[in-house]
Amino acid sequence: DVKVTQSSRYLVKRTGEKVFLECVQDMDHENMFWYRQDPGLGLRLIYFSYDVKMKEKGDIPEGYSVSREKKERFSLILESASTNQTSMYLCATQGNTGELFFGEGSRLTVL
Amino acid sequence: AQRVTQPEKLLSVFKGAPVELKCNYSYSGSPELFWYVQYSRQRLQLLLRHISRESIKGFTADLNKGETSFHLKKPFAQEEDSAMYYCALSGLGGGADGLTFGKGTHLIIQP
Numbered sequence: 001d002v003k004v005t006q007s008s009r010y011l012v013k014r015t016g017e018k019v020f021l022e023c024v025q026d027m028d029h030e031n032m033f034w035y036r037q038d039p040g041l042g043l044r045l046i047y048f049s050y051d052v053k054m055k056e057k058g059d060i061p062e063g064y065s066v067s068r069e070k071k072e073r074f075s076l077i078l079e080s081a082s083t084n085q086t087s088m089y090l091c092a093t094q095g096n097t098g099e100l101f102f103g104e105g106s107r108l109t110v111l
Numbered sequence: 112a113q114r115v116t117q118p119e120k121l122l123s124v125f126k127g128a129p130v131e132l133k134c135n136y137s138y139s140g141s142p143e144l145f146w147y148v149q150y151s152r153q154r155l156q157l158l159l160r161h162i163s164r165e166s167i168k169g170f171t172a173d174l175n176k177g178e179t180s181f182h183l184k185k186p187f188a189q190e191e192d193s194a195m196y197y198c199a200l201s202g203l204g205g206g207a208d209g210l211t212f213g214k215g216t217h218l219i220i221q222p
Contacts, residue, residue, distance in 0.1 A: 033209045035209075035212075040120065040214060041214060042197060042214035043197065048209050058209070092209070098160075098201055099145075099157050100157070100199075100210060102156070103154065105154065
């Protein structure tokens with residue numbers, strides 16, 4: 001079974017703090033993604049990566065950055081958290097069939 | 112630009128009744144369509160994809176290119192079908208830019 005592990009299930013941060021969300025996969029998949037999930041808005045792609053040290057902007061990259069230093073790890077960084085970044089963040093990897101495999105999610109609250 | 116539209120935010124049906132969750136897409140090329148499901152407190156997971164042409168948990172979905180639709184259907188709803196359902200589209204045959212998701216439909220099966 002594919003395992004996608006997100007390091008933090010719940011985080012509470014203050015406005016202006018730097019936030020790291022980490023995602024690790026054990027299936028040697030090249031493609032990894034960060035989405036945010038909001039009620040009524042569905043899933044929106046923030047950033048994705050198709051190889052180590054490679055990254056591409058998704059639909060809503062503003063306020064976020066990413067890091068892919070190793071194939072198995074894809075980190076999402078909020079340089080200065082704001083209240084409108086309160087959300088559920090989902091990491092996913094993509095297998096050879098195109099299917100996405102998701103982590104359990106990280107629920108971030110910014111006060 | 113590719114787009115996925117799920118017109119119903121919420122769909123409530125009685126157990127044993129037929130279910131149809133609507134999905135329409137906009138894409139100029141040849142898309143690949145998916146349905147993902149998220150049960151309460153579980154991670155998002157693939158339910159089915161149009162190229163497989165298979166029935167999963169009694170659900171089927173047929174790609175209608177003329178109507179640009181990929182509606183999800185089940186003849187007899189069960190209480191365990193209650194969940195959040197997302198339709199998704201890949202514009203590059205499952206390529207490295209991830210999937211575009213609809214806003215989701217919350218399906219509630221009443222006893």
